[in-house]
Amino acid sequence: MKIIVLAICTPIIFTGCASVMNDSSHPMKVETKTADGQLVAGAECKLTNDYGSITVKSGDTTQVRRSSKDLDITCVQPQNPEAKARAISRANSGMWGNIIIGGGIGAIIDHNKGTAYTYPTWVQLVYGKTLVFDRTSEKEGQPALGLEPTKTN
Template sequence: MHNFKLTILGILIALTTGCASITGSDMQQLSLTAKGDDAKSVEGVKCTLQNDKGTWEAITPSFINVRRSSEDLTVECKKDGEKDGLLKAISRAAGSMWGNIVFGGGIGAIIDHNKGTGYNYPDALPVQMGSSVIVDRKAQETTTAAK
């Protein structure tokens, strides 16, 4: 009977610890902005965001919901009178993925990987018109931790 209780306790811990597929959304809200060569904000830029889970369109400045994925997010922005802006947002594994591997035996991590819920993009997508930019959540977390 004692082993049965330990087994049940282990299952409960595995199901409730760090599983993004249960607690997280497969969507992430991102802030999309654009700046010109003079570093001033450019409004009304039409942007297309894409990863292996879908394609979304938005006009700057805005907040947009995209589907999370293990694949990077590409952003292509265009406006008459401006050079095109390109941005690549690096996808990073969320902390919940490591919790799934450690406590859940990896099953939750496989589910989160396939659904994309175990990954995050940087919260801000600052497109620089006329340039190609890479943004990484790892740098965002370092900056946030330093504050």
């Protein structure tokens, strides 16, 4: 009898696992660099996803609203050409916990809320370039690697 009760209650307890484990936002440090690698602080950077836009000065850390959609970033400063980037949204451990332990209901809830996803935590945009950042390339204490998007015909 105990096993049956446990089997029924476990999915209910873990429903919305990422919602419980993760806030709806997470920190992201945004920096800008010149083509020769010199950091430039103070550029006006706009970060946009399906939940809206926020503005931050380059060199600062801001709270970014989690979403299943990618985050577009544009930084402008009068002395430099525009710097653009896309931060890829990736499922985090809360989503996998939902799928393994809690089942589909929790995964659907967290997907719809965006709490099951995370962006890179540190990006360095380069003036005059458009880069793509993916947190799968992040290493502890270092910015995510920015790659130029590949062109398709």
